[in-house]
Each structure stands twice: as structure tokens, then as C-alpha cells.
């Protein structure tokens with residue numbers, strides 16, 4: 444047998460594995476690196492986060508990604524270069540983390556790499572009936588494998604699309620395996636650039652489980668903060684929004700977008716939720732001259748309204764969930780307060796209460812996916828009705 448396959452089988456047969464989860468999200472803030480220790484797989488999965496850090500992207504890296512990010516017209520050569528460049532950059536970042544943590548790369552069984560989404564195109568969003576759901580992540584796994592010497596599993600979204608999903612959210616698979624709790628109806632609410640939630644019923648009935656994007660989390664806030672306050676990249680602790688007043692007319696207009704009324708599950712990205720979407724709504728409501736703080740207050744309320752609206756769409760009013768938040772928006776008290784006001788019957792905590800650092804959660808979930816690809820089996824979630832195909836996700840790259 445090929446030596447790579449021998450090593451792959453050995454990694455798959457171990458009772459436990461050490462896997463590094465990597466996530467580079469829509470906020471472009473940096474690469475989340477989570478060194479995870481797994482015991483078992485499937486519902487018996489136990490995961491401990493041994494180390495976690497976000498390696499911040501220098502502004503120059505963000506600029507390079509922004510040249511193609513969520514844009515319809517890009518320079519094809521630049522897109523091509525980025526695919527290799529980001530793969531190598533992520534490899535260097537992983538190696539630097541391992542050095543800092545004093546961890547030998549030979550003790551790591553696999554890297555699970557999400558890559559950088561540069562364009563997300565679910566059919567519902569591109570609207571071209573004869574074209575499929577599609578999504579594109581850059582940062583090729585072969586570069587990570589060759590430069591780190593560690594088996595790499597990457598590009599998780601393509602199989603999901605090929606098997607009938609929309610390429611996102613993928614959180615559902617890992618959330619279901621590591622966060623389900625008998626007797627407690629849970630919503631795992633991630634507040635990244637885009638907000639999404641996974642529903643985990645206390646009945647543990649896999650047929651009921653699903654996850655969905657719900658609209659903007661921080662993406663619009665970040666975009667307008669960069670626009671109005673060039674020295675800042677986000678509304679730290681929601682302080683700017685807290686100084687403003689929500690504009691009801693603009694909020695209502697923003698919520699008129701068909702995305703918010705569309706059935707669940709659904710997925711979206713900054714291809715839709717961007718400056719142009721807000722500016723068009725401002726023009727229609729005569730609010731183009733709104734003060735920056737009022738606009739940020741309105742956009743913060745929009746994120747909360749999108750989340751609460753999706754919960755209502757899925758479950759009706761008043762169901763008392765235990766909500767566990769994660770993602771950068773969790774650090775924004777103005778946003779959290781707005782969400783809590785709109786879901787008064789829910790109890791809120793962060794995933795810290797479940798043993799996973801909230802900023803690390805998405806990177807950990809990709810490590811869970813890789814653990815399943817190596818050792819688990821395709822699992823039926825959502826009874827096939829919720830666009831959660833029962834497939835093993837990711838592509839395998841050998842170091843040599």
C-alpha cells in the first residue's frame with residue numbers, strides 16, 4: 444500500500460487524534476487556529492481545546508483578499524495567485540503557532556482547513572435558475588500539507604453542495620455531535636460576519652436538527668465603521684451604536700429584503716449584505732444623511748431582528764430556548780442586549796458554559812468535521828429535508 448494511505452489508515456484507527464482546526468471567516472480579522480485533542484468519534488466524540496489563538500491578518504493581507512472578496516468582477520490572475528499564497532500563508536501561521544506552543548508537528552494527526560470564502564453563491568442568492576448552488580474557498584490544502592508536513596483535510600463545502608446542500612452552514616454537523624444535551628432545547632447562535640444558528644432539540648431527535656444563516660451579524664457594522672472611522676475596523680464593545688438611535692423607517696426597509704422572508708434553512712454572505720444594500724435602503728427612505736452612530740444603532744438592531752425573525756419563522760413565538768452564543772459579535776454588549784430584548788423567553792450563555800471558548804468554536808467545528816472524515820461515518824441529520832446531506836466532508840491532501 445502507498446505509505447500515505449498506510450499513515451492515513453493508522454490515523455483513522457487511533458482511539459484519539461490531535462487535529463488543528465483552521466478558520467478564516469468573512470470578517471477577515473485573521474486565522475483562527477485551534478489545536479484540539481479528540482477521543483472517539485460520532486456521538487461519542489470528546490474534544491478538548493489544547494491551544495487556541497487568532498493570528499491577526501496584517502492590513503496588507505486583508506487588502507489582497509478584499510481585491511476579490513464577494514466581488515463579481517475580479518482579476519483572474521489575482522484570484523489564482525491568492526489560492527496558493529493563502530495556502531502557504533496559513534501553513535506558515537500554523538508552523539509559528541506550533542513553535543510557540545512547543546508542539547512537534549509529528550504529534551499532530553491532521554489539519555482541518557476551512558480556507559477563505561471569497562464568493563458564496565447559493566441559487567437563492569444568485570437567482571440564475573439554470574445554475575447550481577456554488578461557493579468558493581481559497582487557500583489550497585496541498586500547500587498546507589506540503590509546507591507543514593501534516594495530513595490536511597480542506598475544502599469542506601464542495602461535497603455539501605455536490606450532495607444537495609448550499610455549502611453552508613456546516614456548523615450543524617459538529618454542533619450536533621458535541622453540543623446536544625438531552626432535555627434541553629438549544630440554539631447555538633454564532634455571531635460572525637454573518638449570523639447563524641443550529642437547533643439542537645432536547646429530544647436528541649436527529650431528524651429535527653438543522654442550522655441556518657439568519658442574516659448579517661457584524662459584517663454591515665464592520666463595513667460602516669471602516670467607512671466612517673478609518674482608524675477603526677469594528678464597533679468595539681458596541682460603544683458607537685450605543686450612542687445612536689435606531690431609525691425605524693430604515694430598519695423596516697432593510698427588513699423588507701426577500702432574504703428575511705425566505706424559508707429555512709438558507710445561507711447568505713457579504714455578496715448580499717454589503718454597503719450597497721444599506722445605501723439603497725437609505726435612498727428609498729430618505730435617510731442617506733443619517734448620523735454614523737444612528738446608522739450603526741439601526742444596523743445593530745437589524746442583526747438582532749434578523750436573528751429573532753428567523754427563530755420566529757422556525758418555531759413561532761415564545762419558545763424558551765437555551766441560547767449559547769459564539770463568534771466575535773458576542774463581545775458586543777449592544778448587539779447582545781438587542782437580541783435578548785427580542786428573545787425575552789430565552790436564557791443566554793456563551794459556549795464557554797459548554798466547555799468551548801466562543802472565539803474558537805468555528806475552528807473547533809472544522810476539526811470535528813475532519814475527525815469524522817477520518818474516523819466517523821456519514822450521519823443522517825434533518826431527515827434529509829433540511830438540506831443537510833449525510834456525507835463525509837473535505838478533501839484529503841498528503842504531505843508528500
Ligand SMILES: Nc1ncnc2c1ncn2[C@@H]1O[C@H](COP(=O)(O)OP(=O)(O)OP(=O)(O)O)[C@@H](O)[C@H]1O
Nearest residue numbers: 468469470635636637661677679680770771774775
Ligand atoms: N470587542 C468587540 N466589540 C464588538 N465587536 C467585536 C468585538 N470583538 C470582535 N467583534 C466583532 O467580531 C468580528 C469577528 O468575528 P468572527 O471572527 O466571529 O467572524 P468571522 O468568523 O470572520 O465571520 P463568519 O463566522 O461570518 O465567517 C469583528 O469583525 C467584530 O465585528
Ligand SMILES: CC(=O)N[C@H]1[C@@H]2OC[C@@H](O2)[C@@H](O)[C@@H]1O[C@H](C)C(=O)O
Nearest residue numbers: 560563611612613614635637656805
Ligand atoms: C460560505 C461561508 O463561508 N459561510 C460562512 C459564513 O460565516 C458564518 C456563516 O456565513 C456560515 O454560513 C459559514 O460558516 C460557518 C462556519 C458554517 O458553515 O457553519
